[in-house]
Amino acid sequence: MVAHLNIHTSFDLLDSSLRIDALIDKAKKEGYRALAITDTNVLYGYPKFYDACIAAHIHPIFGMTIYLTDGLYTIETVVLAKNNQGLKSLYQLSSAIMMRNKEEVPIEWLKRYDEHLIIIFKEAELSHKQIIDAFEGKKELYLNHNSNNTLTGKRVWMQSARYLNEDDAETIPALHAIRDNTKLDLIHEKETHDEHFPNREELQTLNLSEDMITNTNEIEELCQAEIAYHQSLLPQFVTPNGETSKDYLWTILIHRLQEWELNDKTYFNRLKHEYKIITDMGFEDYFLIVSDLIHFAKTHEVMVGPGRGSSAGSLVSYLLGITTIDPLKYNLLFERFLNPERVTMPDIDIDFEDTRREKVIKYVQDKYGEHHVSGIVTFGHLLARAVARDVGRIMGFDETSLNEISKLIPHKLGITLEEAYQKPEFKAFVHRNHRNERWFEVSKKLEGLPRHTSTHAAGIIINDQPLFKFAPLTTGDTGLLTQWTMTEAERIGLLKIDFLGLRNLSIIHQIILQVKKDLNINIDIEAISYDDKKVFDLLSNGDTTGIFQLESDGVRSVLKRLQPEHFEDIVAVTSLYRPGPMEEIPTYITRRHNPNQVAYLHPDLEPILKNTYGVIIYQEQIMQIASQVAGFSYGEADILRRAMSKKNRAILESERQHFIDGAKNNGYGEEISKQIFDLILKFADYGFPRAHAVSYSKIAYIMSYFKVNYHNNI
Numbered sequence: 001m002v003a004h005l006n007i008h009t010s011f012d013l014l015d016s017s018l019r020i021d022a023l024i025d026k027a028k029k030e031g032y033r034a035l036a037i038t039d040t041n042v043l044y045g046y047p048k049f050y051d052a053c054i055a056a057h058i059h060p061i062f063g064m065t066i067y068l069t070d071g072l073y074t075i076e077t078v079v080l081a082k083n084n085q086g087l088k089s090l091y092q093l094s095s096a097i098m099m100r101n102k103e104e105v106p107i108e109w110l111k112r113y114d115e116h117l118i119i120i121f122k123e124a125e126l127s128h129k130q131i132i133d134a135f136e137g138k139k140e141l142y143l144n145h146n147s148n149n150t151l152t153g154k155r156v157w158m159q160s161a162r163y164l165n166e167d168d169a170e171t172i173p174a175l176h177a178i179r180d181n182t183k184l185d186l187i188h189e190k191e192t193h194d195e196h197f198p199n200r201e202e203l204q205t206l207n208l209s210e211d212m213i214t215n216t217n218e219i220e221e222l223c224q225a226e227i228a229y230h231q232s233l234l235p236q237f238v239t240p241n242g243e244t245s246k247d248y249l250w251t252i253l254i255h256r257l258q259e260w261e262l263n264d265k266t267y268f269n270r271l272k273h274e275y276k277i278i279t280d281m282g283f284e285d286y287f288l289i290v291s292d293l294i295h296f297a298k299t300h301e302v303m304v305g306p307g308r309g310s311s312a313g314s315l316v317s318y319l320l321g322i323t324t325i326d327p328l329k330y331n332l333l334f335e336r337f338l339n340p341e342r343v344t345m346p347d348i349d350i351d352f353e354d355t356r357r358e359k360v361i362k363y364v365q366d367k368y369g370e371h372h373v374s375g376i377v378t379f380g381h382l383l384a385r386a387v388a389r390d391v392g393r394i395m396g397f398d399e400t401s402l403n404e405i406s407k408l409i410p411h412k413l414g415i416t417l418e419e420a421y422q423k424p425e426f427k428a429f430v431h432r433n434h435r436n437e438r439w440f441e442v443s444k445k446l447e448g449l450p451r452h453t454s455t456h457a458a459g460i461i462i463n464d465q466p467l468f469k470f471a472p473l474t475t476g477d478t479g480l481l482t483q484w485t486m487t488e489a490e491r492i493g494l495l496k497i498d499f500l501g502l503r504n505l506s507i508i509h510q511i512i513l514q515v516k517k518d519l520n521i522n523i524d525i526e527a528i529s530y531d532d533k534k535v536f537d538l539l540s541n542g543d544t545t546g547i548f549q550l551e552s553d554g555v556r557s558v559l560k561r562l563q564p565e566h567f568e569d570i571v572a573v574t575s576l577y578r579p580g581p582m583e584e585i586p587t588y589i590t591r592r593h594n595p596n597q598v599a600y601l602h603p604d605l606e607p608i609l610k611n612t613y614g615v616i617i618y619q620e621q622i623m624q625i626a627s628q629v630a631g632f633s634y635g636e637a638d639i640l641r642r643a644m645s646k647k648n649r650a651i652l653e654s655e656r657q658h659f660i661d662g663a664k665n666n667g668y669g670e671e672i673s674k675q676i677f678d679l680i681l682k683f684a685d686y687g688f689p690r691a692h693a694v695s696y697s698k699i700a701y702i703m704s705y706f707k708v709n710y711h712n713n714i
Helices: 020-030 046-055 085-097 107-116 125-133 169-180 200-204 209-222 245-259 265-280 284-296 309-313 317-318 357-368 384-394 399-408 417-421 425-428 434-447 487-493 502-518 531-540 555-561 568-577 581-593 603-612 621-631 636-645 651-663 670-684 690-709
Strands: 004-009 033-039 061-071 075-082 117-121 143-144 155-157 350-353 373-381 450-455 459-462 473-476 479-482 495-502
Touching: 004 061, 004 075, 020 033, 020 046, 033 046, 046 061, 046 487, 046 621, 061 085, 061 107, 061 209, 075 107, 085 107, 085 117, 107 117, 117 125, 117 209, 155 209, 169 384, 245 265, 245 284, 245 317, 265 284, 284 350, 284 357, 284 495, 309 317, 309 690, 317 621, 350 357, 350 502, 357 373, 357 399, 357 459, 357 487, 357 495, 373 473, 373 487, 384 417, 384 434, 399 425, 417 425, 417 434, 417 459, 425 434, 434 459, 450 473, 459 487, 459 603, 487 495, 495 502, 502 581, 502 690, 531 555, 531 568, 531 690, 555 568, 555 581, 568 581, 568 690, 603 621, 621 651, 621 670, 621 690, 636 651, 651 670
Parallel strands: 004 033, 033 061, 117 143, 143 155, 350 495, 373 479
Antiparallel strands: 061 075, 075 117, 373 450, 373 459, 459 495, 473 479
16 A cells, blocks of 8 residues: 555645545554655644654654745645654744745755655656756655656655545635635535545546656655654753752752751651752753743732642742742642652743733743743634634625524533534524535534634743754744644743733732832732631621632632631632532531541541531642552552543542552551542542642731731722
């Protein structure tokens, strides 16, 4: 079976309806050995294409279609990566094209990168001879099968594929009409070229010459590029005196421990434990980079949140000023944040006041340099409501019909056209006439295809080398973007940090400035009392208008019933007031007011669950129970927690036995061990990261404190 060397996937936005999953399924069924992805100018689909090919045991070939020009004539050209250096050449070529918004590529650009590339000219004519001759002497130079016969050169069969089957031809003019905002007549408009993905029988009818088959197979053998995942691509932090990052980090941490008079042995032992894990995993530069940008923010009038996600479980984060939450004071676990038994990149997301977030991003861009910092691409898709209106518009539906379509498709997240079709009113609209039926068929074929790019709301990629060495780049409304999504960029090993804008931090900062101006009082939010009775009276009355996380009617009702008396009550409420754990709110409140109602499956659970009156609320509690009862390391306990939340039956059964065996070795009977395992399994879905809850409850408390103490200044 010959390789297919010219596939345009749906990531060739609004120019192909070929979905990667469907393409690979058909290719596997038809016996293809190799496929080349060749979207025009962009490499958006590479990771998904590569993963799907590898899973199907199909040889993936990385390529790109460009329009090569000598300034006079232009020729459609496919370039393929021979090796990993060729793959990097494609990253750089695509980045150059997209960053400069080029529709045609000068010969000089391609010559700059062509050493590790295969070049195939499509439909070459005599007028293109000057372009072809510019690459004279290049061994890996080919013409496709329908190039002019008078031109000399090795020939390959290379017919572009833009849709899956012959009856999908109508999708291309429909996509073009959406892209160009033009009208479409599906009765008369036909594609001039057959660009479907051929099956085995169709390929056999091509009667390819031996030379073409040989040349195609030769290209397949030459192309051996692979995407390397989980590379060590963390940028190096430049230390002040040229010392190693490890030594510099340790110096800072020990100094901070002494400066803050955290002389308890518990702190020192915890610090040594975290430091060893961080440095063994090679993440010392990561912490220094994050610490540096947060230090910039805090010294340049940008309010930073106390922490977000699981990062507040780290003493190192606390000592570096990344968070303001003492993890020992709040009984937080480092392994919930960074698990040495499950090596993944750390993930420190940072909240900045929303009006000054860009100031920190500008600092990072200036510090690391052009092409070293970028945002991340996301894709908008032709979802049910959007595609139905788009196709209706290009088919000439009037505004009344378009509005009717909108009303007939519910505003339900993830609804499909097929689901909407189950409703009698929608079905009646579809079958009202032949045009509506054609509209429905075309809409279904386009549903779910990527439509346009936009920018990830928070993610920023940072490196000490130009990013186009590791991934292709493009531009968006906010500047430079990776062509690959957040998970894809992280998977190859790039450092991603979420710079989130939080309006409540802007409000807090504004109050601090206003109080200074009006009352000449400097408020240090790290020094305020967290036992202010006025705050808890405010919360108990449900007077929480304007208070972060506590504004909704439902939360107010819970606060009134609970009558909070200490900070832990706020942490519990913000964790419990979500679908699922809400069921435990009555139990929590009853036990809070009547301690006699508190019960534990086993006395050893009391130290872990005492603060929450015997109710499991936090993910960290699940980990602590696994450690206490079954002797799990916190790393193992985190793996158990993840398995429970994902409900993977095979892993769960294995972990159940692991837990019971560990508990037996710890002196617990089998029956009570099973009961405790079932208890934590029940709460695994409910469990909320305590580190995040403490961090966000701190913001809620600060706002409440301001409200009762500086109400006139708010």
